[in-house]
Amino acid sequence: MSGDHSARLPERDRPWMMRTYAGHSTAKASNELYRRNLAKGQTGLSVAFDLPTQTGYDPDDELARGEVGKVGVPVSHRGDMAALMDGIPLSEMNTSMTINATAAWLLALYIVAAEEQGVTQEHLQGTTQNDIIKEFLARGTYAFPPAASMRLIADMIAYTVEHVPKWNPINICSYHLQEAGATPVQEIAFAMSNAQAVLDAARERVQLAHAGDEQATQKLMEQVFGRISFFVNAGVRFVEEHAKLRAMGVLWEELGRERYGVQNERHLRFRYGVQVNSLGLTEAQPENNVQRIVLEALAVTLGRDARARAIQLPAWNEALGLPRPWDQQWSLRIQQVLAYETDILEYPDIFEGSIVMDGLVAELLEGARAEMAVVAEHGGAVEAVAYMKAALVDSHRERIRRIEAGEQVVVGQNRYAETEESPLTADAEGGILVVDPAVEAQQIEALRAWRAARDQAAVDAALAELAEAAAAPEQSTNLMTATIAAARAGATTGEWSRTLRDVFGSYRAPTGVGEAAAAPADGDLGELRKEVARLQEKLGRRPKILVGKPGLDGHSNGAEQIAVRARDSGMDVVYEGIRLTPAQIAASALQEGVHVIGLSILSGSHRELIPAVIDALHEAGVTAPVVVGGIIPEQDVEGLRQAGVAAVYTPKDFDITRIMRDIVELVGAEGAGGDGAVAAAPVAVAGNGSSANGAA
C-alpha cells in the first residue's frame, strides 16, 4: 500500500452544518432573513431571540423597554413562532435556538408550530441551548432560582429523549465562559463540571420515571448521554484552542464510561457546535477581525478527530453594534471557502501522532482535572456558581491587565494603532444594523390584539394547570406537558414565566466582584489612588460610584471590571448586578448618595434606556454626573451627550485605569458632595472587552 493511501480519505468528508446566528425586529422580518440565508447555502437555522423573550417578559413589561427586537427576534406566543417558521419545512430543518431560562417554553411553541405545519414532534431536529449554569456565571438571562432551573432542564431532557428523540435538549456551553475571561483550563473544567451536574439531575429524573427498572434506566441514560452536545468557543491562539477541544473529547468519554456506565461508542463521541470568539474582536480597525475569525475557525475544523458538527461565525463588526445581513453573509462565506475551496476535509486527523499536540492536550487535561476537583469539593457546579464566578472575574481582570500593560498584543489596539480611515464604517449608520425604534410599539400593539382575540378562559385554565404542576410535591410532575398545553392555548412568554416565577420565586446570581483579589498599587494605579485620596479630602467623603446595568442585558463583564477597578482605586462602589429598571438605579443613586453613576449597556438599547435613567435621576433629584460604557456606535454618542451623559466609553477604551482617572476628574470638577446636599452624579457606560452579539 502506498503512503498516500493512508494520508487521504477515500472520500471527502461532508462539511459541518453552517449557520448564522440571526434574528431581529419581528418574526416576519426574521423569517425573511432566514429564507434569504438558506438560499445562500446556509444549512441550518440559528435563532437569536431578543432579551425579553430570553428572560421571560412580554414586550409590554417595564423591564422590556428598549430591548424589544434588539439582539434577536421577539417571540411571545405560538402565532409569533408560526410566523418565524413560515414556509420553512420543520420536518427537514435543523434549528438551533439560543434560549435558556425559557427553553421549555420556546420548545413547546416550536412543537406547536410544527403541529400546525402537520409535522409531529418525533420528526423535529435541533437544539435548545438550555444551559442555565453559564447564565448564572456569564450571560445573565436566567429567570428562576438554581434548583427550579435545573428541574426544568431535567424535565426537558426526560421529555425529549422519549418524545422528541432527534432533539438536543441542551448544549453545555463553554462559549460564554471564555467570553467572560476563562482560561482554556477553566473553560474545560467548568463546562465538564456543568455537564456532570446536568447529567446527575437528568439521571434522577429518569430514575423517577422508571422507578425500580434499572435496565430501562440505564438504557435511557445511554440515550440521554448521547443527546448532550456542547457549545464551545475558540480564540485566536488556535493551536492551543484545538488542543482544548481534543482534551474535552477525552474527558467526555471518560465521564460517560466511568460515571454513567455508557458503552455505546457513538454515544461517547464529544459533539459540539461553535461560535468563535467575540471577546477578542476589536472596535479599533475592525477589518482585522476577519483574520481573527478565519484563524479561529481553523481551530475547530483542522483536526478531524475534534471537528465541530455545526459552526456559526461572528461578524467583523460586532464590537461596533449589531451586524447587518451583509456582514453575516461575509461570515457564512468564510465557512464556505474553508469547506469547499480548501482541502481540510480530504484528510484523516492531521494531528494524530503529533508530539506537540499530544503534549498540549496532556497539559490541559492535567489542569482541568485539578480544577474539576475544586468544583467537586464545592459540592458540584450548582453549588460552586459563586466560586466559579469569582474565578472568572479574576481571570478577566488579569487578561485586561496584560492588554493594558502591552504583555498581550492586540494588533490595531495596543500595538500598531495608527490607521487609515476605514471605508467599511463610512456609511450613515456607521456600518451596523439599526433596529427601527417603532418595532417595540408595534409588538406591544400586536400582543394586545393577540390577547384580545384568544380564548382567555382556556389560557387561564392552562396556566393554572402549569402552576399546579410546578408546585407538585417532590417535583413529581414533568412540566413539559403543561407547558405545551399552555402554548397551544395561546398563552404568552411573559405569562408562562410569571406563573413559574410565582411558584419558584426569583433570584439574583452572585456578581463575583466582591471576591476579586485586590490589585497591587503600583504604577498608574498607585498614582490614581493618590488622586482618589485627594478627592476624598475635597469631598469630605470617600468618592462613591454606582455601577449599574439597566435593561435586560446580562453581559456584565465590563461592568464587573469597572466595579473592581473603582474599588482598587480606593472608591466606594455600589454594584447591584444586572437587570435594573431606571427606577431602581435612581433609587439607589439617591439613597446611597453617590458622586457619579456608571451605566453599562451592550444590547443596543442605550438610545431608549440611558435617557430613561437620566429622567428617573432628575425626578429623584439626583444631580450626580452619569458616564456610559458599552457597545455604543459612534453616531449615537452625541445624542447621549445631549441627553446629559458626561462621557461615553466603548470597547476601544480598553485602558480601565484611564477611564477611572477621567471619572475622578469629572467628580472633582463637579465639586459634588460635602455640603450635605444630594450629590450630583455623572453617568458613564462600561463595556470593555465584550461585544454586543456575543449573546449566541
Add this chain to the structure above:
Amino acid sequence: MSGASRSQDGVGAVLGARLRERDLKAAPAALNLLESTAAADREQAAALLREISPAALGGEAPGHVVGITGPPGAGKSTLLSALLKAWRSEGRTVAMLAVDPSSRRSGGSLLGDRARVEFDPKDKEIFIRSTSAGERLGGLAWATRAAAHALAAAFDVVVIETVGVGQAETEVADVADTIAVVVQPGSGDVLQFLKSGIMEIPDVLVVTKADLGQIALSTRRDVSAALRSLGSRDTRVVAVSSLSPPQGIEELIEALDEHRASVDVRERRLRARRANALADFAHEHGERGLRALGGRHAAEQLLAGQDPKLDTAALVATLEEGARR
C-alpha cells in the same frame, strides 16, 4: 467661618428638623452630611444631631433600632427581603444600614449587599444605605451610629445589618435596641461561640432555611438547649423560611416587637450614648485624654452625672471640657 461655609449655614439644622418631623426625604442628604469628615460638614452634622437629641425630641427617638447580624451565607439577605415586605405591609416605614466589611487594602470597598435585598424601588418609605466599615477602632464606624440614631427619629424601624459572629453583635449592641443573630441549620460554630462566651447572648436568635426540615429542627433544638444551659430564658428562638411562601416572618416580627416592649429603651440608649461618648473621646484624645480626666472610671462617673437628655456629641464635649479643667 469662611465665606464658603457660611452659605451652608443651617443645612444641618434644617435636615435635623425635617427628620424630627419625620420627613423621610431628608434621609439621603442627612447621611451624606453625617458621613463627611470635612470640618464644615462636621459642624453641620453636630447641628443636625442637636435637632434630634433627646432634649429636642422631648424623649428618645421613636424608631425601633434592630441589629441583624450573622455569618456570610446564613440567609440574611433573603430574610431581610421578607422582613422588609412584612413591615411595609403593616405600614411601617423602614430604613436599613448595610455595613459592608470589604477588604480595605486600597481603602475602597464593594458595597453589594443592597443588591441582595429585594424591595420596591418606587416605595418612598423604604431607605437603604450601604456603608463600608471604614476606619473603625472597635465598634461601628462613628457615621453608622450617628446615622442609625438620626434615622430612628424619622423611620419606624431602623435595621443595621452587619456580617460576622462574635464581634459583630457586640458592636451593634452599642446602638441597637434589639439584636437578632441569624444562623443557618447545621452551623455548629455559632453554637460553640455561644457556649464559650465569644458571642454575647442575642435578644432574638433566628434559624433560617426552616424548609430544610430535620436539620433545621435539630439546629433550633440545639440552640435552644444551649441558651437554656447559659441561663437565658428570655431569648426567643424563631425558625424562618424565606422560600415562598415565607414562614415564621410574622413570628419573628412579633419577637422583635416583644423584646423592644420588654426593655427600658431609655435606659439602654442612655447607656449606649455614654459608652459611645467615651469611645469617641478615647478615639480622639487617646490615653492621654483619659488620664487628664483621672482615668476611665472617673470619666464614666462624670458621664453618669450628666443630664440623660444630652446626646453623644454633647457628652463628648463635656468630657473634653473636663479634660481641659
